Amino acid sequence: MLRIDDTIFSLDVLEKKFRCDLPRCLGSCCRYGDAGAPLTDEEVKILKEIWPEIKPYLRPEGIRVIENEGTSVTDFEKEKVTPLINNEECAYTVLNGSIFLCGIEKAWTDGSISFRKPLSCHLFPVRIKQYRDFKAVNYQEISICRPGRECGTGEGVYLYEFLKEPLIRALGEEVYHDLCIAAIGLGRTPTSKI
Numbered sequence: 001m002l003r004i005d006d007t008i009f010s011l012d013v014l015e016k017k018f019r020c021d022l023p024r025c026l027g028s029c030c031r032y033g034d035a036g037a038p039l040t041d042e043e044v045k046i047l048k049e050i051w052p053e054i055k056p057y058l059r060p061e062g063i064r065v066i067e068n069e070g071t072s073v074t075d076f077e078k079e080k081v082t083p084l085i086n087n088e089e090c091a092y093t094v095l096n097g098s099i100f101l102c103g104i105e106k107a108w109t110d111g112s113i114s115f116r117k118p119l120s121c122h123l124f125p126v127r128i129k130q131y132r133d134f135k136a137v138n139y140q141e142i143s144i145c146r147p148g149r150e151c152g153t154g155e156g157v158y159l160y161e162f163l164k165e166p167l168i169r170a171l172g173e174e175v176y177h178d179l180c181i182a183a184i185g186l187g188r189t190p191t192s193k194i
Contacts, residue, residue: 017152024147027100036082122166
């Protein structure tokens with residue numbers, strides 16, 4: 001474990017290699033799971049506000065679910081998450097051929113909204129859990145992300161560097177800078193491929 005201020009990192013975040021490989025995984029993280037993407041209270045409000053701008057980007061089945069269940073739902077652990085289509089893919093997904101992508105991020109890319117996507121999605125396969133006195137940052141090694149592990153290993157890209165932007169979004173520039181210093185101290189020097 002590595003502690004920076006009030007944040008505790010699993011060493012997997014520094015030591016594992018990872019880079020998403022959408023042509024191989026087909027966006028499985030948007031498609032499979034036992035619940036939707038975790039949302040903060042602020043993100044729940046944002047999704048309600050930007051729903052009219054996101055709606056034109058989504059598939060009819062996603063629109064139906066959101067109109068019936070809401071822009072967010074409460075999961076079995078009593079936490080706010082994105083709704084699912086048939087208890088499978090996120091209602092906010094869009095398809096690009098056979099690849100599942102985020103419709104929220106598509107609207108952001110087009111400049112229709114200023115919110116990129118939920119932080120939990122941006123950080124995946126890393127999760128941040130807030131405890132009373134600290135935050136825990138952990139890597140989830142799951143089977144659907146095998147192509148990402150293989151791609152990261154092949155390209156020599158560490159998880160912490162692949163997730164630079166969302167880690168800065170979640171924890172700030174200073175914490176990320178300190179994380180990079182710790183990684184270099186462990187011999188996990190970043191590549192120039194990101």
